[in-house]
Amino acid sequence: MKLGGSDPLAGPCAVVTGASSGIGAATARRLARAGIRLFLVARRAERLSSLTAQIRAAGGAALSLPADLTLESERERVFRIVEQAGGADVLIHCAGLGWYGYYSEMPWPTALEMIQVNVAAAVHLTSLFLPRMSHRRRGHIVIVGSIAGGLPSQGVAIYSATKAFLDAFVTLKRRIDLMLALPLARYSSKRRRRRQVYTVSAI
Numbered sequence: 001m002k003l004g005g006s007d008p009l010a011g012p013c014a015v016v017t018g019a020s021s022g023i024g025a026a027t028a029r030r031l032a033r034a035g036i037r038l039f040l041v042a043r044r045a046e047r048l049s050s051l052t053a054q055i056r057a058a059g060g061a062a063l064s065l066p067a068d069l070t071l072e073s074e075r076e077r078v079f080r081i082v083e084q085a086g087g088a089d090v091l092i093h094c095a096g097l098g099w100y101g102y103y104s105e106m107p108w109p110t111a112l113e114m115i116q117v118n119v120a121a122a123v124h125l126t127s128l129f130l131p132r133m134s135h136r137r138r139g140h141i142v143i144v145g146s147i148a149g150g151l152p153s154q155g156v157a158i159y160s161a162t163k164a165f166l167d168a169f170v171t172l173k174r175r176i177d178l179m180l181a182l183p184l185a186r187y188s189s190k191r192r193r194r195r196q197v198y199t200v201s202a203i
């Protein structure tokens with residue numbers, strides 16, 4: 001499995017989920033500029049291929065891994081491919097979705113999809129990647145949260161609940177850094193500082 005770049009085995013390696021758009025794509029570009037080799041995960045293969053091509057054209061190393069993270073089997077497939085290529089030093093779980101409206105009008109499939117991507121995929125991918133990082137005593141897992149996790153409000157009940165779950169989950173701390181990134185929000189409370197909260201721009 002070749003990631004491209006001049007020496008595909010050199011330098012740290014990161015897996016970025018949700019890399020087909022928004023914060024995930026921006027994070028991938030930023031990491032590529034820093035010389036980090038990338039596995040880019042999302043469902044839209046053509047977007048991943050386009051970003052991979054741009055990163056490679058700029059001298060970086062990246063590989064598209066199209067996957068639907070609602071599926072346990074797909075998360076395991078991503079992990080296996082990354083492991084076969086030498087493993088990851090960094091996992092950034094940026095994939096996520098929201099929905100606005102009254103919960104009474106929210107279709108259950110949408111709620112379930114949100115729970116699967118925002119919560120189950122974050123926990124499952126952490127379970128898959130954490131043991132090897134712990135063993136090597138080296139690694140970073142970044143899960144993208146939201147200010148909505150601490151400020152639940154009408155219209156985003158399930159979204160807020162998924163992000164509140166992540167807020168609690170990252171209190172888990174091993175010999176790796178497990179951190180919550182809060183886009184567009186710099187929290188100042190002492191409680192959150194203790195949990196090593198970083199904005200995406202600080203990754």
Ligand SMILES: NC(=O)c1ccc[n+]([C@@H]2O[C@H](COP(=O)([O-])OP(=O)(O)OC[C@H]3O[C@@H](n4cnc5c(N)ncnc54)[C@H](OP(=O)(O)O)[C@@H]3O)[C@@H](O)[C@H]2O)c1
Pocket residue numbers: 017018019020021022023024041042043044045047067068069070094095096097098117144145146147182183184
């Ligand atoms: N933008 C904000 O203002 C903001 C604020 C607070 C928190 N956040 C959080 O930041 C993260 C990224 O948000 P964004 O604004 O960058 O959103 P976005 O542009 O919609 O990106 C979401 C990403 O998640 C991926 N994704 C969704 N469902 C997936 C699935 N089943 N399997 C694999 N990948 C899936 C999408 O890729 P595909 O559709 O190609 O699968 C896409 O790459 C989310 O966790 C969001 O909750 C964003």
